[in-house]
Amino acid sequence: MSVAYSVIAVLGTLVVAFIVSLLLPGIERKFIHARIQQRIGPPITSPGIMAPIKFFFKQTINPNSPMPRLYNALPLISLLVVTVLLLFLIPQMYFVGALASVIAIIGFLKVEEVMYMFMGSLSRSVLSVRMPFPDIVKGAKHPETPRRFLEELSTLRAFRLIAFGSFPVYIALFVSVAVTGSIFLSDIVAYQQLHGPILFTVAGALGAVVFFIGYMILLNEYPFGILKAKADVIEGPYMEYAAKYRAYNYLTRGFLMFVLASLFATLFLGIAPNILNPNFIITIIVALLFPMLMAVMSAFSPIFTYKQFYPTVAAVSILGVLAIVAASL
Amino acid sequence: MDDNKEKRTVIEAEIPMGTVHPAALEPYRVRLFVEDEIVRDAEITVGINHRGVERIMEGLPVEKANSLTEKICGICSNSHIWNSCLTAEKPLGIEVPERAGYIRIIMEELERLHSHLLYLAHGSEVLGHETFAMRLFYIRETVMELLGMIGGNRVHYGASILGGVRPRCELDEMRIQQIKNGMDLLEEKITAFADRFVSDPLVMSRITGVGVISQKDALRLACTGPTLRATGVEKDLRRDMEEYDPFEFDVITQDDGDVKSQLLMRVMENFESIKIIRQAIRDLPPGPITNRSWEMKDTPLTKSYIEVPRGTLYHSYALEDGRVRNCVIRTPSMANIGAMQYACIGHHITDAQLCVVQCDPCFTCTDRAIQIIEI
Numbered sequence: 001m002s003v004a005y006s007v008i009a010v011l012g013t014l015v016v017a018f019i020v021s022l023l024l025p026g027i028e029r030k031f032i033h034a035r036i037q038q039r040i041g042p043p044i045t046s047p048g049i050m051a052p053i054k055f056f057f058k059q060t061i062n063p064n065s066p067m068p069r070l071y072n073a074l075p076l077i078s079l080l081v082v083t084v085l086l087l088f089l090i091p092q093m094y095f096v097g098a099l100a101s102v103i104a105i106i107g108f109l110k111v112e113e114v115m116y117m118f119m120g121s122l123s124r125s126v127l128s129v130r131m132p133f134p135d136i137v138k139g140a141k142h143p144e145t146p147r148r149f150l151e152e153l154s155t156l157r158a159f160r161l162i163a164f165g166s167f168p169v170y171i172a173l174f175v176s177v178a179v180t181g182s183i184f185l186s187d188i189v190a191y192q193q194l195h196g197p198i199l200f201t202v203a204g205a206l207g208a209v210v211f212f213i214g215y216m217i218l219l220n221e222y223p224f225g226i227l228k229a230k231a232d233v234i235e236g237p238y239m240e241y242a243a244k245y246r247a248y249n250y251l252t253r254g255f256l257m258f259v260l261a262s263l264f265a266t267l268f269l270g271i272a273p274n275i276l277n278p279n280f281i282i283t284i285i286v287a288l289l290f291p292m293l294m295a296v297m298s299a300f301s302p303i304f305t306y307k308q309f310y311p312t313v314a315a316v317s318i319l320g321v322l323a324i325v326a327a328s329l
Numbered sequence: 330m331d332d333n334k335e336k337r338t339v340i341e342a343e344i345p346m347g348t349v350h351p352a353a354l355e356p357y358r359v360r361l362f363v364e365d366e367i368v369r370d371a372e373i374t375v376g377i378n379h380r381g382v383e384r385i386m387e388g389l390p391v392e393k394a395n396s397l398t399e400k401i402c403g404i405c406s407n408s409h410i411w412n413s414c415l416t417a418e419k420p421l422g423i424e425v426p427e428r429a430g431y432i433r434i435i436m437e438e439l440e441r442l443h444s445h446l447l448y449l450a451h452g453s454e455v456l457g458h459e460t461f462a463m464r465l466f467y468i469r470e471t472v473m474e475l476l477g478m479i480g481g482n483r484v485h486y487g488a489s490i491l492g493g494v495r496p497r498c499e500l501d502e503m504r505i506q507q508i509k510n511g512m513d514l515l516e517e518k519i520t521a522f523a524d525r526f527v528s529d530p531l532v533m534s535r536i537t538g539v540g541v542i543s544q545k546d547a548l549r550l551a552c553t554g555p556t557l558r559a560t561g562v563e564k565d566l567r568r569d570m571e572e573y574d575p576f577e578f579d580v581i582t583q584d585d586g587d588v589k590s591q592l593l594m595r596v597m598e599n600f601e602s603i604k605i606i607r608q609a610i611r612d613l614p615p616g617p618i619t620n621r622s623w624e625m626k627d628t629p630l631t632k633s634y635i636e637v638p639r640g641t642l643y644h645s646y647a648l649e650d651g652r653v654r655n656c657v658i659r660t661p662s663m664a665n666i667g668a669m670q671y672a673c674i675g676h677h678i679t680d681a682q683l684c685v686v687q688c689d690p691c692f693t694c695t696d697r698a699i700q701i702i703e704i
Contacts, residue, residue, distance in 0.1 A: 036461040073396050141372045142362050148342035153678070223531065230456050231352045232344075232678045235531070302535045304469025305679045306366070 005276070006092040012275035013090050013094055014083065020284055021182055021258040022048040024291045025250070029299035032295030048254050055247035063240035064124035069123040075248035076239065078115045081108055086259045091272045094186040101183045102173050104265065107160070109169070109218065112256070113162045119237035120155030154236030155225050161217070165313055169214025169260075171320030175207030176267040178327035185266060192270025198327075199268040206323035208268055213316045215260050216294050220254065226309055261287035339364045343473035344678060348377050351457050352682040357692040361673065361681050368681055371673040373666055378696040386646070386656045391417050391625075392491060394653040398644070401658065402694040403484050404447060407440045408637035409658075409694075411489045412644045415635065418491060420628035420648070429493030429618040430572055431609045432500060435508070436479065436488045437637075438602040438609075442515065443472040444638035445595040445602075448689045449522075452592055455686050456535055461526070468518045475511045478504060493619035505610055512603050512610075519603075523596045536588040540672035540684035543586055550667035554640020556688045559594040566636035575612065576605045591687040625651045639689050640664060660694040 026044035034041020043050070065071040085108040087093055094100045174253040177183050180191040180276050198204035217224040220236075228236035238249050262273040273283050304312065340362045347358040362370040373625035382401055386394040395417070398409040411433055418425060421620060425433075436459040446469035453461035473483045479498050480486025487497045500508070510539040542552070547560040557564055558581060565580040567573045581597040583590035625648070632645040640661030647654045 033459075037460050038467065039463060141360070141370055142340055142343065145343040145362055148344055148363075150344070153344060156366070167460055227455075227677075229457065229679055231457060231682050232346070234351055299460045300529075301458070301531050302453075303679065305535070305677045307677065308531070308534055 009092045009274050009276045010087065010090050013273050013280070014086065016275050016280075016284075017086055017258050017262070017273065018255065020287055021251075021254040024048060024254050024257045026286065026293040027227060027288060028291040032292050035297055036296070036299040038058070048250070051251045052247035055242075056244050058243040060243040060245070063242075065122045065240070067122050071119070072245050073116050074119050074122075075245050075252060078112055079248055079252045079255065081111050081115070082256050082259050084108060085112075086255075086262060086273065089185065089259070089262055089266055089273050091186070091189065091274050094184075099186075100185045102177050102185070102188075103183055103265075104137075105185075106170055106173065109166070110162065111222045111255045113158065113166060113218070114156035116161070116237045117155050118153040119241075120153075120158060123149070123151040123237065123240045125150055125239050133163045136188045143321070150233045151239055152235055153228050154233045154239075157233070158237065161227060165217050165224070166214060167313060168318075169218055170318055171317055171324065172207045172211035172214055173267060175203055175210075175320070175327050178324045179203060185272065188267060189270050189272050197269045201327075203323045203327035204268055206319055206326065207266070210316050210320035210323060211264055211268070212290070212293065213312075214262070215290060216297065217313070218260065219257060219294070221294050222298040223304045224309065224312075225303060226306075229303050257291055261290045264290070332502065337540065338369065340369050341365065346682065350682075352686075354451060355690075355692045357604050357690070359673075359681065359685060363678060363680060366678050368673045368676055368678060371681065372671045373685070375666070375692045375696050378693050380696065383656045383658060386653050388600050388652050388654070390651055391648055391653055394646075394656070395489070395491065396487065398658070399485050399487060402579055402660070402691055404444050404691060405440060405637050405639065405694070406485045406640075407436045407480075407488055408635065408642055409644075411437060412527055412633050412637075414489045414491055416631050416633040416644045416646060417628070417648060420631045421491075421626065423492050423623045424620055424621055425613045426617050428616045429620075431504075431575075431613050432479075432494045432498055432618060433489055434572060434576070435500075435606055435609050436476070436486060436494075436498070438605045439472055439476050439479075441602045441638045442599055443469050443476065444689075445599050446472065446519075446684075448595055448638075449592060452588075452683070452686055454485055455682050456532065458532060460503070461522075463531075464522065468515065468522065469520070471511050471515055475508055478507060491535060492617065492621060492623060493617070495620065499618055500610075502614065505613070508606065508610055516600065516603050519596065519599050523593075526592070533589065535680075536683070538585075538593060539588045539676060540591075540687050541585065541587045541678050542668050542672050546671060547586065547668060550610045550671060551664050552640075552668045552688075553661045553664045554636070554638070554689075555594045556591065556640065556665045556668055559583045559590040566634060566641055569633060571603075576608050578605050588683055588687045591689075595689075630655055637661065641689060660691065662691045662695045665690065666695075 023044065023145045025047035029047050030041040030044045062068050063071060085105060088096065088100045088104060098104060133267060176188050176198055180188045182188060199208055241249055262283050265271045265286045269282065271279045271282050274280055340535055341364050344361040344363055347353050348356045358374040360372040361368045386397055394415045395410055398413040399406040401409045402638045416607060446465055450462045450465035453465060476486055477483040480488050481497055488494050542560055544560040547557050547562060561582050561584045563580050563582050568580060578601045581594060581601060628648040630645055630647040635642050642661060643659040646656040669685045669688045669690060672687065673681045676684060
């Protein structure tokens with residue numbers, strides 16, 4: 001009976017999470033962006049559901065890639081990593097021990113970030129191919145300069161994101177560790193069931209702010225979207241993904257939105273995602289609120305360059321450290 | 330090119346942007362020569378959209394040629410047809426009725442308004458601020474509706490003809506009232522936008538000190554129009570145009586020469602355009618709007634310069650049996666290309682498009698001459 005209960009809880013949570021995640025991009029664009037910008041916006045199902053369905057039936061154009069099969073597999077690997085991350089957040093999976101810990105979560109998120117580097121370095125966009133203009137004739141500036149593709153540029157930025165940009169979210173994860181004294185999710189959830197949500201402490205509130213900024217950075221949303229800034233790298237690592245591979249990218253992003261919100265609910269509210277627990281509705285509410293807040297912020301911000309990005313990340317990271325210090329006191 | 334910029338020539342790679350790029354409204358190409366992500370040199374290539382308008386105009390009857398010049402640009406179409414008319418009217422000795430002159434000014438200033446608002450919207454989009462861009466497009470709609478009301482079209486209005494303006498552009502009381510209401514609405518909306526814009530710290534941090542063109546460099550690079558005035562040079566050809574003599578307006582200048590100055594420059598110029606339109610409406614003289622009592626004759630090569638939204642527009646041609654000969658047109662964007670390249674140097678790649686856009690390029694207008702480089 002308990003095994004069946006666990007299987008239902010795990011599969012049910014994954015399915016519901018996936019369904020909710022399909023609506024998140026639509027909510028973000030229709031209800032927030034479009035309303036703020038005084039336009040009608042797309043149908044709510046369009047960005048998360050109809051667009052991927054459409055892409056599944058498009059012709060696949062293979063990019064100019066040195067390793068096309070690996071390149072095409074990367075979105076699926078990303079989706080898999082995010083799914084596994086959610087899997088280990090579900091209480092019925094806490095028996096796996098170290099895999100259901102904050103350290104493992106950081107590892108999974110890092111793998112997800114590294115995918116951008118692979119995507120960018122394995123793609124050769126047609127937008128960067130030399131045009132039939134006199135680049136190499138007499139009079140042209142710097143005629144023999146090696147050409148760098150826009151995706152390569154995005155790869156370099158992905159490296160910076162991994163090395164520095166994603167600090168806030170990882171620091172925020174350790175706020176709950178500092179409060180509870182354990183890296184295991186089971187302990188963190190149990191602590192909050194006894195003592196109340198961490199969110200309602202000073203350390204927790206600061207950590208939540210830091211987590212939210214980190215959430216936006218991980219999702220490459222404006223103003224932190226350095227990986228896919230339309231002003232220069234356009235879509236960055238994703239640029240050459242076509243048809244079903246682009247659909248996987250869309251699905252992964254929506255799913256990541258839900259998973260990060262679930263992570264927040266687990267670490268700061270003590271509510272692990274479990275379809276058989278009525279509190280799961282709170283996880284869903286958090287998953288809906290986060291994209292809305294993110295959309296408001298992005299609608300009123302220009303995209304950052306490093307000049308704004310680095311100080312912001314540094315300031316938010318310091319705030320995160322202060323939250324950890326406050327938690328330890 | 331980069332005499333006054335930092336003397337560093339370490340170039341690691343080239344980043345090509347365009348000819349197709351979401352941040353570029355038109356087909357042009359920017360080659361950025363970078364060290365890490367800092368631009369050390371830049372090259373802008375135009376010529377992708379060459380249409381050979383000057384060649385097509387060769388031998389056309391002047392009336393047809395005038396209409397054709399309007400198709401050079403979708404943003405400053407009125408400027409082209411107006412200047413083309415002036416090029417023929419001066420040597421032919423055509424007296425333009427005073428009322429027609431006022432209507433031409435109204436059309437030109439409305440066009441300046443919509444061009445500057447489009448510029449601000451595009452600039453906001455390149456900044457990544459889609460909300461500002463959308464709101465500016467809404468504000469611009471008021472101007473587009475007024476242009477559509479007067480000219481019959483939202484883009485190519487065909488207002489100017491030899492000797493005046495078309496009959497359909499006559500301004501009756503109802504139209505005058507609509508223009509008055511439109512100006513009130515625009516002033517209110519642009520003021521609200523300007524307040525919001527300058528008080529946004531994130532936007533200001535993105536545009537302050539970026540893409541600086543000093544006054545000395547702007548003059549050396551032969552910049553024109555608002556691009557030049559944003560560096561502190563008080564040069565507006567409207568001051569020298571007799572068509573603008575009846576109107577009082579200030580020549581707006583900014584001192585810093587950066588993206589902020591360029592954007593604020595256009596915001597402030599909008600208010601001057603509104604001021605001119607209000608004066609034109611208030612003092613609109615009675616009388617005919619077209620002078621048809623003139624005779625065609627051969628004329629020598631005549632040059633005409635006017636101040637259009639982007640700077641100085643040049644048209645020149647001769648007339649032979651009523652047909653256009655040796656037509657040459659130079660748009661202000663051609664003069665500003667050097668500044669666009671220069672402004673990119675020393676800045677981050679993300680700012681490069683902003684540095685180009687700050688000069689308000691209109692490359693489709695510029696793409697008419699083929700430059701043959703002897704190898």
